Each structure stands twice: as C-alpha cells, then as structure tokens.
C-alpha cells in the first residue's frame with residue numbers, strides 16, 4: 364500500500380483543474396486485482412466535479428483501447444497520479460497496449476490492492492482516486508457543435524464517457540489536501 368499517502372476527505376481534495384489532466388496525466392485502471400485481470404492506460408482528458416449531488420470523476424476512453432474492454436466489464440476504476448520521475452512510465456502506459464505487450468512490467472509500476480474497489484491502484488502513486496461506475500454515454504458526432512471536436516476523430520472512434528462516483532481519495536497531504 365502507498366504508506367506515505369494520507370486519506371483525504373473527497374470534498375477536501377485540492378487539484379489544479381486543468382494541470383491534473385493535461386500536464387500531469389493520470390493512470391486509469393479497471394478490472395479485478397484479486398483475479399489478476401486488469402489493464403491500465405494513461406489519460407489526459409477528463410474531469411472531476413459534482414453531478415447528481417455526487418462527487419464524480421469523468422474519463423473518456425476510445426473503443427480501440429484494451430482498457431475499454433475492462434472498464435465496460437468491471438464496475439470500478441481507479442485514477443492514479445504520479446511524481447514527475449514516473450513520466451517515462453506514463454509514456455509507456457499511454458503508447459503501448461496491454462493487448463499485445465506486458466507494458467506494465469516494462470513501466471516498472473507496481474499494482475496493489477485498492478481500499479474500496481476491485482480495480483488496483485499503484486504503489487508509486489502520489490494521488491489515488493477510487494471510483495465506482497455510475498453512468499456511461501458515447502459521444503454522438505451529430506451533437507458536435509464546434510468543428511474542432513470532429514478533427515479528433517479521423518477514425519470515427521468516438522470516446523465513451525464513463526462517470527464514476529469518487530468513493531475514496533488518498534494523496535500527499537501537502538499537495539492534494541485543502542486543509
């Protein structure tokens with residue numbers, strides 16, 4: 364378990380709303396750690412907020428990702444943030460597929476049991492967010508109002524949005540706790 368991390372009440376989570384995603388990146392993992400069946404990939408698009416009066420994390424996964432199969436089949440997912448020294452590991456997890464390589468071993472990251480969900484988290488993480496899926500929706504290209512959006516989909520592999528209720532958060536207190 365990530366010994367150095369503190370439990371952070373969800374409402375006290377302090378993040379930079381944009382940097383957390385597009386600068387720092389997160390590792391999205393779904394599956395069942397106890398069964399040895401899970402997959403992880405780097406994500407930079409998504410959000411954290413309030414919906415249906417529940418704290419949520421939203422991730423978007425293209426159907427071409429191996430992780431897509433896991434996040435569709437299993438009820439939970441985790442999001443992990445890492446210190447800068449793991450940038451190379453996140454690059455591996457975001458450019459290779461678990462479908463045809465053991466990218467996790469190559470990355471050097473260590474999966475470990477979560478507290479509340481079946482999907483694992485990672486020992487090296489400095490931020491751990493455990494989520495239970497509550498809503499999915501596929502982007503519908505007929506609803507794209509701005510032309511810039513469609514340019515992201517030359518192969519028409521529109522993302523699936525997956526909302527997860529945030530069940531628990533652990534992190535470096537100094538960086539991620541507002542009090």
Ligand SMILES: Cc1cc2nc3c(=O)[nH]c(=O)nc-3n(C[C@H](O)[C@H](O)[C@H](O)COP(=O)(O)O)c2cc1C
Nearest residue numbers: 405406407408424425428429430457458459460461
């Ligand atoms: C910085 C970065 C951010 C990414 N963000 C996303 C994302 O938000 N959604 C997505 O579907 N793919 C995203 N990707 C691509 C996947 O991480 C990549 O295709 C990965 O190899 C999929 O692995 P898998 O096939 O094992 O699931 C991102 C890649 C990088 C490098």
